[in-house]
Amino acid sequence: IDFNNASFKDFENIESKTIDYKANHFSDYLDHLHSQGKLNYRLTSFDGCKSEINIQIPYFKKNLNVISFVSNDYLGLTQNEEVKQAVIDAITKFGTGSAASPAIGGHFIYHEELEKKLSLFFKGEDTILFNTGYTANSSTFQALLNKEDIAILDMAVHASIYEGCQLTNVKTFLHNNMEMLERVLSSVQYKYRTKMIIVDGVYSQDGDIAKLDEIIILAKKYGAMIAVDDAHGIGVVGKTGRGVVEIFDAFDKIDLFVGTLSKAIGNLGGFVVGKKNVIRYLKFQAKQHLFSTTSTPAIAGALKALEIIENNTLYKDVLWSNINYFKKNLTQNGFDIGSPSSAVIPVKIGDINNTLIVGKLLLERGIHANPIMYPAVAKKDARIRFNLTANHSPTQLDKVISALNEINQIIPIKKINDRVKY
Ligand code: PMP
Numbered sequence: 001i002d003f004n005n006a007s008f009k010d011f012e013n014i015e016s017k018t019i020d021y022k023a024n025h026f027s028d029y030l031d032h033l034h035s036q037g038k039l040n041y042r043l044t045s046f047d048g049c050k051s052e053i054n055i056q057i058p059y060f061k062k063n064l065n066v067i068s069f070v071s072n073d074y075l076g077l078t079q080n081e082e083v084k085q086a087v088i089d090a091i092t093k094f095g096t097g098s099a100a101s102p103a104i105g106g107h108f109i110y111h112e113e114l115e116k117k118l119s120l121f122f123k124g125e126d127t128i129l130f131n132t133g134y135t136a137n138s139s140t141f142q143a144l145l146n147k148e149d150i151a152i153l154d155m156a157v158h159a160s161i162y163e164g165c166q167l168t169n170v171k172t173f174l175h176n177n178m179e180m181l182e183r184v185l186s187s188v189q190y191k192y193r194t195k196m197i198i199v200d201g202v203y204s205q206d207g208d209i210a211k212l213d214e215i216i217i218l219a220k221k222y223g224a225m226i227a228v229d230d231a232h233g234i235g236v237v238g239k240t241g242r243g244v245v246e247i248f249d250a251f252d253k254i255d256l257f258v259g260t261l262s263k264a265i266g267n268l269g270g271f272v273v274g275k276k277n278v279i280r281y282l283k284f285q286a287k288q289h290l291f292s293t294t295s296t297p298a299i300a301g302a303l304k305a306l307e308i309i310e311n312n313t314l315y316k317d318v319l320w321s322n323i324n325y326f327k328k329n330l331t332q333n334g335f336d337i338g339s340p341s342s343a344v345i346p347v348k349i350g351d352i353n354n355t356l357i358v359g360k361l362l363l364e365r366g367i368h369a370n371p372i373m374y375p376a377v378a379k380k381d382a383r384i385r386f387n388l389t390a391n392h393s394p395t396q397l398d399k400v401i402s403a404l405n406e407i408n409q410i411i412p413i414k415k416i417n418d419r420v421k422y
Contacts, residue, residue: 001014001029003032005352007352007374007379034059035059038356038371039059043056044056044057045068049071049079050068050391051068051389051392051396052065053066064363064366066367067367067368067392067399067400068368069386069387069388069392070370073263073266074236074343074387075305075309075315075319077264077266077308078266080305080308082304083266086303087298087300087301090300090301091297094110094297096296097297098111098295098297099293101290101292102283103283103284103290106294110297110303111129113303114300115127115129117303117306118259118271118306122251122273123252124257124273124274125275125279126273126274126276126280127273128279128283130272131268131269131288131292131293131294132270133259133269134159134160134270135160135270136229136259136260136271137158137163137164137229137270139287139288139289140282141168142165142166142167142286143286144281145167145194147167147169148192148194149169149192149193150171150188150195150196151169151171151196152172152181152197153172154172154176154198154199154203155174156175156176156200156203156205157198158229160229161229165198175203176208178218181215181218185218185224186222194225196255197215197218198228199227199228200232201230201237201244202231202237202243203232204344205346205376205377205383207338207342207343208338209237209342210228210244212248226256227254227255227257228258230243230244230257231263232263232343234265235264235265236319236343237342240309240310241264241310255275255278257274258270259271259272261302265302265305265306266301267299267305269295316390318390319389322390322392323343323388325394325397326388326397327340329398330345333404333405334415335404343388343389344385346384347384347386347413348383349382349384350382351380352373354413355371356371356373357411358411361403362400362404362407367399367400369385369386369387369400370384370385371384372384386400
């Protein structure tokens, strides 16, 4: 494997090689990235999710103070005093763990209240909690869909959805391409018991949103169900922070709503909202729910966070003023950001190697943002992803623009300069 053009995925299955061979070869690849300062993966952060943090990356051999753009704490609620207090109160009252799976006694009052709250908030009949958003997806689709069914996925959906669909039939359509979705739907129309279209609300790498209005029309026409995972939309988009489904006023037109508590809600966990008996079925059939210890009382912080999202738009307003400011400046400076409509803003570079180098040059300039590459995005579509939060300031965003302009002198990353004139 050519280390300069490789990605993690290339090491998943090296034909007819033993586990030791694969692992050793992969380890050599990681050392190669490290030696060039291209691997800022698994760095150590000393300040949690704040916008300015002190980090340690082995290659730099010293601690760095950086502005962080890697957190999904979009509203800054992990740092909110009321949310922190709710967590402290719950731990004081209930202890630090729940120590049993839900069916055998680990379902406590704060789980019950949170499920009720999420059902109301996302306008569904009932809700099931999972310990992560990842398992919400992987477990739910595994429990609901089998060989008689088919999952029709936007190619850009999260890895956990692909994992959940391993036991069923799968067809994909190009990201947000509605003609292709229709072609797939018509080709499978009479072949399967259940056809389920599964999309993200906000897409985690491009920051753009699902065309839910068109998807709903197509689902109706071809008799398909719809599941939406809006991990990145909750708290960020929609008039009252209920995500992409709110934008389309479509909670009654979709079948399953999947969310995470781990991003704008500032906690840890995942959930699925849907019809009463479907959720009841999942509570007994979704293995990662049934056989896994329930979340800790700290999850009570999510209840407080939802209350804040519902009653106080201040954090969302500050976030959006950051988003609009950053997008405008990046575009005016000639960077290619695609068309994000959320707090996820990619600066597209293309080549994997160049993207890793830009990541390193940004770190050297005190900016920490993640290089994103294959298999998370297509091979020639690598980018640096900036996640904005309500805790960023315009001054911090200005620093990014200056750094990118400077780096562009070393590695040309501006792409739309020639096409768009301001
Ligand atoms: N869905 C999407 C679209 C995501 O981006 C993520 C997180 N990266 C998840 C699900 C998983 O959520 P969690 O981090 O809570 O496991």
